[in-house]
Amino acid sequence: MGGELEGVEGPPPARGAAEPERLVSADADGAEEQRIEAALRPRKLGDFVGQERVREQLSLVLQSALRRGRTPDHVLLSGGPGLGKTTLAMIIAAELGQPLRISSGPAIERAGDLAAVLSTLAEGEVLFLDEIHRLARPAEEMLYMAMEDFRVDVVVGKGPGATAIPLDIAPFTLVGATTRAGMLPGPLRDRFGFVAHMDFYDAAELEIIVRRSAKLLGVEIGDDAAAEIAGRSRGTPRIANRLLRRVRDYAEVRTDGTVTQESARAALALYEVDERGLDRLDRAVLESLMRKFGGGPVGLSTLAVSVGEEPETVEVVAEPFLVRQGLLARTPRGRVATAAAWAHLGLAQPPTAPMAGTLFDVDGDTGRPGE
């Protein structure tokens, strides 16, 4: 399909572009969002908010390489979507004063595609491979040798007559990014001299990011409003920036344009993103679990049917965040709402079944609604 270099130079293909927009999704939502994000990206390590340890470690790696006049070790950035991997890759190149070449695992279909990129790298250049866990096997094997020996074997011909022509490539720095570090084969992971694990951001860090982005977008925002947005951003800068833009729209159309805590609250209520960053689907799952199944345990597919969704949607889209927030637990017997979930939705938690059965309830009724 396509030419050799198709998709190799540009930004990685937008994932989820065809999916319905979900305001609290951590994935970038198409080309328009990528364009805006580019404008909001910090360009220097010093402007990168949070990830203190990663920043300090990386700063050492880069500075020492600069001092020795050598290319730094290859860097692997691992963490969920929207936490700043692409941003850091760009910063690494900028700090080294080198151009950044961008490609991604899915864009490289054959080893030849990778050889074409590698052989045109100039000395010291930084190659960013996004979603590196999705690299095809033959390309991955070629990458091992390139990372270690700055050499590739280009296979010419097919079958018994095929010959491998060794090709030297200029010393370069590979920056790989992955949302699934566990899916990286060991030999590939081992060839990275530095692995950075990106964590979710705390509210104070997100607040700084919101205020910084507001400034870049020319939006006036109060500190309490920035905190309001930060608290609903699920620990993820990309979501913080997106919520900020929706709140700005609201403030521009409905008020004088200044984002106050009041307009932030009103806007986010309109978009159905609650104080903890749960959206409609998240709340529907919890509410169904509590109202229809007494808080569980209930099986995933039953729960999914009760909210009119596919099991995969509930499992992949809603559950990880609910589990992370301690609102939902996955147990061997099914999904269970935690005490925090009952409190968050303002529902009264029924007494737990054994207590009700043994102490208070002579009929053995569990006290669960709907039984």
Ligand SMILES: Nc1ncnc2c1ncn2[C@@H]1O[C@H](COP(=O)(O)OP(=O)(O)O)[C@@H](O)[C@H]1O
């Ligand atoms: N530490 C940070 N400080 C400021 N903005 C950030 C930070 N991390 C991410 N962002 C912003 O969040 C958005 C998504 O970041 P990105 O690097 O594309 O995430 P990823 O590649 O991990 O999905 C960008 O607009 C970027 O400006």
Ligand SMILES: [Mg+2]
């Ligand atoms: Mg990215």
